[in-house]
Amino acid sequence: MLFTLGVNHKSAPVGIRERVVFSPDRMEEALNGLTQSTPVEEAAILSTCNRTEIYFRSEAHQPTDRVLHWLGEFHRLKPSEIQPYIYRHHDDDAVRHLLRVACGLDSLVLGEPQILGQLKGAYQNANSSGTLGRQLGRLFQHAFSVAKNVRTSTAIGSSPVSVAFAAVSLAKQIWGDMKPLTALMIGAGETVELAARHLSTNEIGRIIVANRTVERAKPLADQFNAEVITLQEIPNRLAEADILISSTASPLPILGKGAVERALKVRKHRPMFMVDIAVPRDIEPEVGKLDDVYLYTVDDLEEVIQENLQSRREAARQAEEIIESQVDTFMGWLRAQDAVSTICAFRDKAHSMQLEVLDKSLQMVAAGKSPEEALGFLAHTLTNKFLHEPCDSMNQAARDGKLELIDAAHALFKLPETDTSGHKISS
Missing domain, CATH: 4.10.810 (Virus Scaffolding Protein; Chain A)
Incomplete structure (x- = not known):
């Protein structure tokens, strides 16, 4: 049977989600630990700022309880701490859930395309770790195919709506003209790149990209004629930032209350607009209590993005119809796997009969018949x-x-x- 167990932006607040994030450098360890310490035959883990989900196959009785226990142990949490926020799906519901995730129908921003790339990353991690087998591998490939079909046959991705777009839209509402402003982007990943693109489209005056390594950030900075600095330089440059958007994979906050207080003093308390898209959070929550700071997390963006969704809702209904038919298609394939061994045995027996009778017929010809x-x-x-x-x-x-x-x-x-x-x- 196929299962999904996880939390997302609808089931859990950011404070819970950030405690069950799997960092990229521990993903292989997690996948191997999951398959070795639980009755799980195949597994893949998707971990983003908005969701952590474990997809797995198991023939054991109620394996989700064992997987939940493992999840708590891995993150040093009691199962009771995360149990209220967990959702579970199995078989056709698990298939349906993955297809909806791949198509962006379960995202904070309806139809956002980034999740598909993140799913492909989860697939590649599981494949390279050796935890992806025939059934789960086929399910992921099916999900990618369905997502492509939905993108090409509906208008689900026709308007520029994403968490990054919502962040920039909110900044524009607060600041208005962006030409005199400076934006500090912390991180060099896909979300930061998308936000930088939207800022550039809105004619932001200047962009500074801060990252752990300058080499990693340089290709991004070159696209937007931006300056690159290291994370260690942020405290000295923070006062220049009118807009700050952060999305890194750091397990600890990068920006604390003290650094922001000092920057505000240098700015003579000119306001700062900050969006923390990271999970775990890059900016200490206490920063949001400071005067002259407007701090938003991914959860705060939900109200903003509602204004951009109307054009996608009809497309989403069409996508749901496609998904329902594709759930049936995959479940049909899954059920057919039960007959494979019987079909092989039947063919082997027929082939054995063929060889036996053919040999006797050739002997007859050799004997002069x-x-x-x-x-x-x-x-x-x-x-x-x-x-x-x-x-x-x-x-x-x-x-x-x-x-x-x-x-x-x-x-x-x-x-x-x-x-x-x-x-x-x-x-």
Whole structure:
């Protein structure tokens, strides 16, 4: 059976979500630990600022309890601390959930495309860690295909709506003209790049990119003619920032209350607009209590982005219809896997019969029998051998009153309907 267990922006506040984030450098350790210490045969972990989800296959009874216990142990949490925020899905509901996630229908921003790239990253991590098998691997590939179909056949991605877009839209509402402003971007990932693109479109005056390594941030900075600094330089440059957008994978806050207080003093208390998109948070929550600071987290952006969603809602309804049909398609494939071993055994048995009878036919030719006689023997004997056991089983089933087996034989062999005398009933 396939399962999903996780938390997201709808089920848990950021304070809970940031405690169950899997850092990239521990992902392989987590995947191997999960499959070794729980009754899980296949597993993949998706961990973003808005969700942490474990997708897995298990034949054990109620494996989600064991996985929840493992999740708590890995993050040094009691299961009771996260239990109220956890959702669980299995089989078709788990398939449906993954397809909805891949298409952006379960995102904070409806239809946002970044989640698909994050899912592909989760797939690659599981694949390289050796925890991705036939069923879960096929499910992820199916999800990618469905997401592509939804993108091309609906308008789900037609308008520029994302967390980054919402952050810049809010900044524009607060500041108005952005030409005189300076934006400090902390991090060099996809979300920061998208936010920088939106700022550039809105003609921001200057962009500074701060990152742990200058080399990693330089390609991003070059796109927008931005200056690059290290994280250690932030305290000395913070006062220049009218807008600050942060999204890193740091396990600890990068910006504290003291540094912001000193920057505000240098700025003579000109306001600062900050958006902390990271989970765990990059900016200490206490910063939001300072006068002249407008601090927003990903949870605060939800109200802002509602204004940008109307054009996507009809597309989302169309996407849901596509997903429902694709859930049935995948579950059909999954059920078909139960018959694979039986089909292989059936084919092997038929092939064995073929070789046995063919060998005898060749011996007849070698002994001087005519090819016609050998072919006749081959056709007659092979047919009798192939039909003997099924016919014997159907006779016994009829004697035992197991008429469902007779009906199954009709369906399996696509036999015509006949009367009790064996005559074909005309349609």
